[in-house]
Amino acid sequence: MTDWREVMRRVPRARFTPPVVWADLGPGPWARVDRDTDPQEWERVVALDQPLITQFQDGAAEGGGLATSSLSMPTVVVEGLDQLAPYDHHRVLEIGTGSGWTAALLADRVGGTNVTTVEVDPALGMRAAERLKASGCEARVVVGDGAGGWPPGAPFDRVHVTCAVPQVPYAWIEQTRPGGVIVVPYSPGFGCGALLRLDVLPDGTATGRFVGSADYMMLRSRRPAGGQAHEWVDAARRDVRTSRTRIDPRALRHEPVSVDVTVAALVPGVLSRYYEAEDGTTTLWVLDRDDHRGPWASVDYEPDRSDFGVEQAGTRSLWDEVEAAYVRWLAWGRPDITRFGLTVTPDTHAVWLDDPGNVIGPPPGP
Known part of the structure; x- marks a missing residue:
């Protein structure tokens, strides 16, 4: 070594x-x-x-x-x-x-x-x-x-x-000999990224496990457009659905990186943005990666509250999807990032838990 x-x-x-x-x-x-x-x-x-x-x-x-x-x-x-x-x-x-x-x-x-x-x-x-x-x-x-x-x-x-990527470009796999290794920061958009080690197989598949967290800048040609959450939200804020949640949205910021990989796999095509004020209030935004006028959700944490305000708009209830993914991660026993892996083929990215046959959800959007 x-x-x-x-x-x-x-x-x-x-x-x-x-x-x-x-x-x-x-x-x-x-x-x-x-x-x-x-x-x-x-x-x-x-x-x-x-x-x-x-x-x-x-x-x-x-x-x-x-x-x-x-x-x-x-x-x-x-x-x-x-x-x-x-x-x-x-x-x-x-x-x-x-x-x-x-x-x-x-x-x-x-x-x-x-x-x-x-x-x-x-x-x-x-x-x-x-x-x-x-x-x-x-x-x-x-x-x-x-x-x-x-x-x-x-x-x-x-x-x-x-640099980080939301999907592993297949060109890298094509250009690596069988038995070769690709090490890449994988960041599909929700939360922080994770370091991934892939082995390239003779059939053109690459598969491997995540080995830890990895907060890297995005490959320039793979960056999502925009930056601030409000850039995704229609100024008129039409058709906003309001509700309350008992889940503390700060958990999605501070839990281990394995929850980020889980949410990205189960809620494809989303980004997160997190804002924290000096008075302890926070806002978690969940946004559609590809459509600035598409679905969005926000959850506001306020100290000393037993539940928290949720706003959602668009064709998907993104917070409901994220909350369900987080609860699923808890029900699995809060698995460590090293129990997760990824398999890449020319057509798919499949995130799995413990075994490549145990795919946990659809791949993140391109």
Whole structure:
């Protein structure tokens, strides 16, 4: 087994960190850390075991909006690379180059000429290629949509994905040899994502288990449109159905990640958004991933209440579906994420519990 901590000592994160990063250093917004103005603080922050944001709004903003590129926290990187478990001389495809750091780590393990890394953002890809070259790494940097993989380099022995997907692109499976491994953050839209390790079979199927939580940025071509919950809700708020629930909606935010996988499988095609105020009130939104004017639901938590207000609109009662899925997860005995798995074929994504034959619900929407 590879000692990735030792690899990180040979390939330090600082070598691939941009001069300006944003870090979570306490209450409030992300803190901007600039190597040129405060090199000691920059070195201290880069050495922390936490993610560092390197880009917002696809490079169109600084320090605000949607974070669109980062350096992952080292312990999370190690977890993914441990699951990937490449052998000597394995050919590795990486999706999401970012700063180039994980490509360099992989190159240290299998040799630079065996690593191909794909980055959708031309500016990020260019800077990563420069850093890799400066460090003596021969990894190939390709600019393009990672959802298509890189057919000229196939077949690959390993596929390492550094961004989340709501479905595993079948191109990755097609480009992986039988017995090969794909490690990918799976995030169908409800709650947080989960890290998934897939084995590719000779018949073109890929199957494997979830191994833990994984809160990653979405592959750019797979992001849902919009961001704030109100963007899904018709301003007139017509035909709103009101009710009450005794389920605390905060549970859907704070329970283990296995509940997120369960809800995503049993309530296909939905997103969640969660908002919390300083007075302790919260709102959980459940939204149709593909239709901004489609079904939606909201549940409001208020301290000291025995039940909570629900609003629903559209052709589906989304909160009722989510609540039923959550109760089903409880009835199963709150199974751990490692009991769940996913099987992918050209036509289906099937989430299962304990055994691939025990599919728990329809696949999430594309």
